[in-house]
Amino acid sequence: MKRFVGFVRKEFYHIYRDKRSLFILFGMPIVQILLFGFAISNEINNVDIAILDQANDVTSKEIINKIAASKHFSVVDVIHQESSIENIFKKGKVKAVLQFENNFGNNLVKENNASVQILTDATDPNMASAISNYIASILQNYQQESNKNVSIDYQIVARSRMVYNSELKSVYMFVPGVMTVILMLVSAMMTSISITREKEQGTMEILLVSPLKPFQVIIGKVFPYIFLSVINAIIIVLLSIFVFNVPVEGSIFLLAIESVLFIITSLALGILISTISATQQTAMMISLMGLMLPTILLSGFIFPISSMPVPLQVISNIIPAKWFIIIVKGIMLKGIGIGYILKETLILFIMTLLFIGISVKKYKIRLE
Amino acid sequence: MSISISNISKSYGEVTALSNISFDVKPGELFGLIGPDGAGKTTLFRILTTLLIADEGQAMVADYDVLNDYRSIRKSVGYMPGRFSLYQDLTVEENLNFFATIFGTTIEENYDLIKDIYVQIEPFKNRRAGKLSGGMKQKLALSCALIHKPKVLFLDEPTTGVDPVSRKEFWEMLKRLQKTGITILVSTPYMDEAALCDRIALIQDGKILEIDKPEAIVKHFPKSLYNISADDMYNLFVSLTNYEHTYSVFPFGEFVHYTDKRDLIDTAIVATYLEEQGLTDVQIAKTQPTIEDTFMELAK
Numbered sequence: 031m032k033r034f035v036g037f038v039r040k041e042f043y044h045i046y047r048d049k050r051s052l053f054i055l056f057g058m059p060i061v062q063i064l065l066f067g068f069a070i071s072n073e074i075n076n077v078d079i080a081i082l083d084q085a086n087d088v089t090s091k092e093i094i095n096k097i098a099a100s101k102h103f104s105v106v107d108v109i110h111q112e113s114s115i116e117n118i119f120k121k122g123k124v125k126a127v128l129q130f131e132n133n134f135g136n137n138l139v140k141e142n143n144a145s146v147q148i149l150t151d152a153t154d155p156n157m158a159s160a161i162s163n164y165i166a167s168i169l170q171n172y173q174q175e176s177n178k179n180v181s182i183d184y185q186i187v188a189r190s191r192m193v194y195n196s197e198l199k200s201v202y203m204f205v206p207g208v209m210t211v212i213l214m215l216v217s218a219m220m221t222s223i224s225i226t227r228e229k230e231q232g233t234m235e236i237l238l239v240s241p242l243k244p245f246q247v248i249i250g251k252v253f254p255y256i257f258l259s260v261i262n263a264i265i266i267v268l269l270s271i272f273v274f275n276v277p278v279e280g281s282i283f284l285l286a287i288e289s290v291l292f293i294i295t296s297l298a299l300g301i302l303i304s305t306i307s308a309t310q311q312t313a314m315m316i317s318l319m320g321l322m323l324p325t326i327l328l329s330g331f332i333f334p335i336s337s338m339p340v341p342l343q344v345i346s347n348i349i350p351a352k353w354f355i356i357i358v359k360g361i362m363l364k365g366i367g368i369g370y371i372l373k374e375t376l377i378l379f380i381m382t383l384l385f386i387g388i389s390v391k392k393y394k395i396r397l398e
Numbered sequence: 399m400s401i402s403i404s405n406i407s408k409s410y411g412e413v414t415a416l417s418n419i420s421f422d423v424k425p426g427e428l429f430g431l432i433g434p435d436g437a438g439k440t441t442l443f444r445i446l447t448t449l450l451i452a453d454e455g456q457a458m459v460a461d462y463d464v465l466n467d468y469r470s471i472r473k474s475v476g477y478m479p480g481r482f483s484l485y486q487d488l489t490v491e492e493n494l495n496f497f498a499t500i501f502g503t504t505i506e507e508n509y510d511l512i513k514d515i516y517v518q519i520e521p522f523k524n525r526r527a528g529k530l531s532g533g534m535k536q537k538l539a540l541s542c543a544l545i546h547k548p549k550v551l552f553l554d555e556p557t558t559g560v561d562p563v564s565r566k567e568f569w570e571m572l573k574r575l576q577k578t579g580i581t582i583l584v585s586t587p588y589m590d591e592a593a594l595c596d597r598i599a600l601i602q603d604g605k606i607l608e609i610d611k612p613e614a615i616v617k618h619f620p621k622s623l624y625n626i627s628a629d630d631m632y633n634l635f636v637s638l639t640n641y642e643h644t645y646s647v648f649p650f651g652e653f654v655h656y657t658d659k660r661d662l663i664d665t666a667i668v669a670t671y672l673e674e675q676g677l678t679d680v681q682i683a684k685t686q687p688t689i690e691d692t693f694m695e696l697a698k
Binding site: 032033035036040044047231235236237 | 447448449450451469472473477479481483484485486496497499502
């Protein structure tokens with residue numbers, strides 16, 4: 031026990047004295063959560079658009095006013111020829127151009143058929159389709175209002191309600207994701223680097239020629255990072271509650287337990303990486319490429335898994351982050367209990383055992 | 399025997415690091431392993447400290463088998479690797495404390511053993527190990543290797559990269575340590591340090607050339623050895639290299655060490671030859687072979 035305490039104390043000295051890793055440990059979570067929370071957003075706000083109004087009648091004016099009045103768009107330019115459209119897109123001034131045909135109002139009233147063209151800059155496809163949806167819904171809204179007094183026999187009205195995140199705030203989606211990425215990064219990368227550093231600096235040679243058993247070295251290495259990762263998790267949750275008003279609907283206690291489980295999964299992965307890499311650089315590259323990228327891209331953090339091609343969907347199952355994100359979203363946003371996330375918890379648990387098993391098998395008690 | 403090695407061989411792929419090495423080290427002995435870089439010294443140390451497994455042969459350290467009883471060996475030996483292998487970001491005192499703790503002891507408990515060495519670095523005990531000078535690093539590493547009172551001490555090139563004064567001090571410390579009964583196996587590429595050991599093994603290309611007491615080793619030198627000097631040392635060396643009777647010629651400090659193919663020679667003949675080559679101030683004197691001369695001769 032004394033040996034263990036001595037070892038852990040030494041690890042804390044390392045962490046405390048290495049200002050760079052201290053920054054990675056505590057600076058990055060805060061920076062990331064703030065960045066994701068404030069800067070990155072899927073919401074459509076104040077998008078610049080231009081109008082090409084060939085009709086120039088009452089109806090088109092009404093629609094333009096309606097669009098300009100919404101908080102989603104601001105009309106920054108009015109053009110008069112179709113030929114200017116390409117030019118204005120090329121300049122990058124606007125994201126969309128709304129074109130009303132000649133005699134728009136007349137056509138609408140007399141022929142019951144008038145058309146508006148929505149041109150969007152699809153270099154950013156998500157944005158483009160969001161813009162065209164928003165405009166379409168404004169148009170539909172206008173139509174319904176003007177037809178209020180006319181009775182149409184059949185009409186389907188779709189009323190949607192967004193549950194669990196009624197304001198469609200993207201920060202709700204990012205908090206669980208960022209938490210997952212940070213816990214993964216801190217736990218896996220930092221442990222694998224700290225173990226390989228002993229190899230690189232030759233101190234592993236001395237540790238091997240000592241009465242310390244492999245598991246004592248590994249647990250001694252990992253223990254400080256469990257502690258630090260828990261602190262990190264707490265910081266992230268506090269930031270998301272108090273800065274972004276993300277609710278924690280479910281039990282904080284359950285969230286804590288699940289987080290510790292995921293931290294241990296990541297640490298086990300870190301140990302596994304350290305057993306197969308000889309230098310800190312290799313360990314870092316494997317952690318970044320092998321863990322970070324899949325964690326960000328394939329876990330459902332940014333891109334929904336259901337819209338991935340089938341092979342990627344299958345691969346996403348072996349990514350621990352995917353299961354943890356489901357758990358965190360469930361607890362924080364939906365407020366569900368352990369009963370609903372039993373499967374995910376079990377999967378994480380089995381993965382952890384597997385990683386630890388392989389690491390212990392691969393851990394070298396000698397130099398080669 | 400404190401260390402007994404029999405028929406140890408080890409190769410890394412195609413490269414043979416050690417071939418059929420055997421020798422014993424008696425309890426309390428200061429045994430030197432002398433050889434150039436790449437001779438296989440570190441590989442042998444790693445096999446004895448249970449870090450590597452030999453391809454063939456057996457070895458016992460402190461009466462434990464290096465393969466089967468590796469745990470017991472790890473508890474009872476002290477190992478100082480060739481490269482400085484302490485925690486650079488920990489202070490002198492923290493390093494020593496850490497190694498004491500993992501061996502289940504305290505600095506106080508074995509302070510007597512390291513006192514001699516540690517007092518010299520104690521004034522810097524709050525300095526980070528990475529900021530110490532080469533000589534102080536070695537002293538700290540030795541203190542750390544000794545803190546658990548090992549039965550056998552392995553020092554892999556402890557004086558490489560250390561200034562001459564610190565080297566001398568270091569060997570004086572080893573001599574004093576030896577008096578406490580610790581068996582010491584030390585390797586070095588410096589031939590002058592070999593004379594300070596009880597016995598030495600000359601090793602090259604993974605083979606043992608000779609094992610004996612340092613003063614006895616030089617008796618293996620087969621020829622008469624001469625110190626030769628002249629005004630132009632480079633020309634002297636070239637002339638002797640081209641001389642038909644030359645058996646061996648090596649630069650050695652301010653002289654050239656020379657042996658002749660003929661058994662008994664008149665030094666005047668050599669001097670005449672050298673003067674014919676345009677050299678002046680030629681001095682030739684018979685001298686005692688050193689361990690280095692013996693090594694060069696045996697390694698031929």
